Amino acid sequence: MYESEQLLDLHQKVLELRRKQFQIHEQIYQAGTKIPIHFAFGHEAIAVAVASNLLNEDKLLLTHRNVHYHLALGATVENLLSEYQLRDSPISGRCLGSMNLDFPSKGVIYTSNILGNNLSIAAGIALGNKVKGLNSVTWCVTGDGAIEEGSFFESLLLSISRKLSLVFLVENNGWSLASEIADRRVEIDLNLLSQSLGIKYLRLMGNNVQDYYSQLSKIREIIQSKNQPFIVEVMLTTLGGYYVEENGMRRYVNYHSGRVRTDLVGESVIELDSRDPVYISERALESSDQSLEKK
Amino acid sequence: MIGDFSLSSYINMKLNSYLEDLDLGVFFGQNVISGSRISGLGLGVELQEKILSFNTPNLENSLFGLGFGLSIAGIPSVYLMKQHDFSLLAFDHLVNTKKLLQNHSNLAAFLVVMVVVDSGYEGPQSNLNNLDDLYSLSQADIWLLENKCAIDNAFTSDRKNFEIFAISQRNLKLPLISENPSITLGGFQVLENNITEDFKPVIVNCGLSTEAFSSCLSFLHDRKIDFHMARQFKMNLEENLLFIERLAARGRKFVIVDGSKSRNRISTHLAYALLNLGSEVLLLGRQDLDSWRRVSQDNLQIDMESVLDFLRKR
Numbered sequence: 389m390y391e392s393e394q395l396l397d398l399h400q401k402v403l404e405l406r407r408k409q410f411q412i413h414e415q416i417y418q419a420g421t422k423i424p425i426h427f428a429f430g431h432e433a434i435a436v437a438v439a440s441n442l443l444n445e446d447k448l449l450l451t452h453r454n455v456h457y458h459l460a461l462g463a464t465v466e467n468l469l470s471e472y473q474l475r476d477s478p479i480s481g482r483c484l485g486s487m488n489l490d491f492p493s494k495g496v497i498y499t500s501n502i503l504g505n506n507l508s509i510a511a512g513i514a515l516g517n518k519v520k521g522l523n524s525v526t527w528c529v530t531g532d533g534a535i536e537e538g539s540f541f542e543s544l545l546l547s548i549s550r551k552l553s554l555v556f557l558v559e560n561n562g563w564s565l566a567s568e569i570a571d572r573r574v575e576i577d578l579n580l581l582s583q584s585l586g587i588k589y590l591r592l593m594g595n596n597v598q599d600y601y602s603q604l605s606k607i608r609e610i611i612q613s614k615n616q617p618f619i620v621e622v623m624l625t626t627l628g629g630y631y632v633e634e635n636g637m638r639r640y641v642n643y644h645s646g647r648v649r650t651d652l653v654g655e656s657v658i659e660l661d662s663r664d665p666v667y668i669s670e671r672a673l674e675s676s677d678q679s680l681e682k683k
Numbered sequence: 684m685i686g687d688f689s690l691s692s693y694i695n696m697k698l699n700s701y702l703e704d705l706d707l708g709v710f711f712g713q714n715v716i717s718g719s720r721i722s723g724l725g726l727g728v729e730l731q732e733k734i735l736s737f738n739t740p741n742l743e744n745s746l747f748g749l750g751f752g753l754s755i756a757g758i759p760s761v762y763l764m765k766q767h768d769f770s771l772l773a774f775d776h777l778v779n780t781k782k783l784l785q786n787h788s789n790l791a792a793f794l795v796v797m798v799v800v801d802s803g804y805e806g807p808q809s810n811l812n813n814l815d816d817l818y819s820l821s822q823a824d825i826w827l828l829e830n831k832c833a834i835d836n837a838f839t840s841d842r843k844n845f846e847i848f849a850i851s852q853r854n855l856k857l858p859l860i861s862e863n864p865s866i867t868l869g870g871f872q873v874l875e876n877n878i879t880e881d882f883k884p885v886i887v888n889c890g891l892s893t894e895a896f897s898s899c900l901s902f903l904h905d906r907k908i909d910f911h912m913a914r915q916f917k918m919n920l921e922e923n924l925l926f927i928e929r930l931a932a933r934g935r936k937f938v939i940v941d942g943s944k945s946r947n948r949i950s951t952h953l954a955y956a957l958l959n960l961g962s963e964v965l966l967l968g969r970q971d972l973d974s975w976r977r978v979s980q981d982n983l984q985i986d987m988e989s990v991l992d993f994l995r996k997r
Contacts, residue, residue: 484783498755500779500780505748505775505776507748511749512750512752512753512755512756513752514752515709515749516752516755516756519709520756520758538744539745542742545742546742549739
């Protein structure tokens with residue numbers, strides 16, 4: 389576990405991650421290139437918390453929206469821009485582009501842009517590590533859209549049947565492309581689903597990186613001692629949404645990919661409440677400064 | 684020795700031997716370490732100490748993903764499945780995951796052994812008895828385990844990170860056939876000698892259409908027509924074309940038998956290549972596409988007189 393100073397450092401990492409995403413955004417769109425990046429403004433806290441929990445033999449599997457994890461794991465803006473333009477870099481160097489980018493030296497060994505594709509791959513990697521006798525954890529990032537795929541249920545069944553040390557990390561932003569959950573399906577209660585299969589479940593919300601880090605550390609201990617999978621559902625907001633006029637009505641559309649429509653959204657990539665991890669981290673750092681001054 | 688084996692028992696012996704040579708490995712599938720063990724194909728694997736073997740739930744898509752994940756983790760695995768139709772559920776992995784992993788290094792071998800249910804009477808829904816489409820989309824190396832030679836070739840080849848071994852349901856319990864080819868070049872084996880020294884026609888079997896092929900051979904044999912025969916044992920277009928180029932250099936006539944139900948047949952590519960090289964080709968395949976929709980014996984019917992006419996024509 390981190391000491392108190394290190395925990396504060398996590399908040400700094402959240403701010404840094406936001407700045408770097410902005411830098412990538414500016415450089416790509418100033419250059420006029422058409423690279424299909426799925427920015428993750430608003431996803432910084434969970435990315436920093438996961439990256440800080442990865443140990444040597446752990447593996448992390450990502451989705452098409454992966455920039456936040458790569459930056460949290462130490463990729464530089466220059467490295468990522470190189471990879472996006474299919475040039476060599478110390479990250480992957482395998483011409484995988486923005487949606488399949490991996491980072492093997494940091495444990496990111498598979499990234500899929502196909503919804504739900506990485507779930508069973510993660511089960512295979514977790515099983516492989518178990519066969520090798522490694523006491524590691526495999527972390528598989530997915531989303532509220534991918535849990536609709538049959539492969540999610542299949543992979544849960546497989547991982548609990550084989551007692552795999554595997555975390556299914558569901559980033560739930562409530563949207564799939566431009567449709568809200570309510571526009572496309574009934575609610576899926578992951579807590580109930582996991583109970584029915586005998587899988588542990590935890591919901592994270594509030595975007596406090598320090599809290600997320602601590603909770604994930606505890607989960608890691610449980611997984612390693614009991615050899616079992618875990619579902620972690622993170623409630624978050626993908627910032628950068630905008631409004632469109634449809635049939636005389638003003639409708640909100642969530643940000644999905646590409647350029648943030650700053651002409652339409654103004655400041656909405658920065659929110660002044662718990663939807664924005666940067667807001668939470670800034671408050672945490674401010675209150676820490678104040679308490680130091682008092683001392 | 685040959686007489687002691689059926690096709691399935693010989694494959695089982697080879698499979699056990701392959702797994703025994705591994706330092707660590709995983710063997711999985713539905714009903715593979717209990718019950719019928721897929722017509723005996725998985726018999727005895729569970730006794731191997733270095734191999735983790737287990738029965739799985741019915742999750743075909745994820746079982747392909749499991750194998751690819753094991754491959755990334757560096758653990759070789761064998762997924763034994765029946766039946767081939769269920770691979771349709773895993774086309775995402777067969778196409779996209781396979782493509783994504785082509786630049787990965789240090790991948791362990793992931794081998795899928797699948798039974799192609801070509802026995803007929805399966806009903807109109809169970810309609811995927813061909814491997815052409817599977818090969819076309821995945822571009823995986825697919826081996827057809829039809830006789831001892833083909834099985835030996837498949838198991839002794841250097842393992843790639845992903846391969847499929849396909850076995851005909853019709854042939855599983857038949858006695859093992861031993862055929863010693865004079866040439867195993869590319870994806871075909873030629874089963875008689877002197878192929879470069881005369882101009883006899885070549886009767887080629889594509890895919891798993893064994894019954895139609897055999898009846899064609901015996902028909903010609905009864906009429907004392909001298910011919911070479913060749914069986915496809917690997918789905919690989921580049922290797923097949925190389926083989927055909929060598930054969931066609933002698934200007935032979937080719938009769939190609941292809942029982943697949945696909946409209947995208949590898950035999951069409953072979954026939955086209957042969958025609959381009961100046962050969963004469965008779966391609967025998969399914970014409971009555973409506974028969975797909977009926978429950979039937981599912982055999983390819985060949986008009987033997989047309990074969991005779993083709994061979995006699997100067």
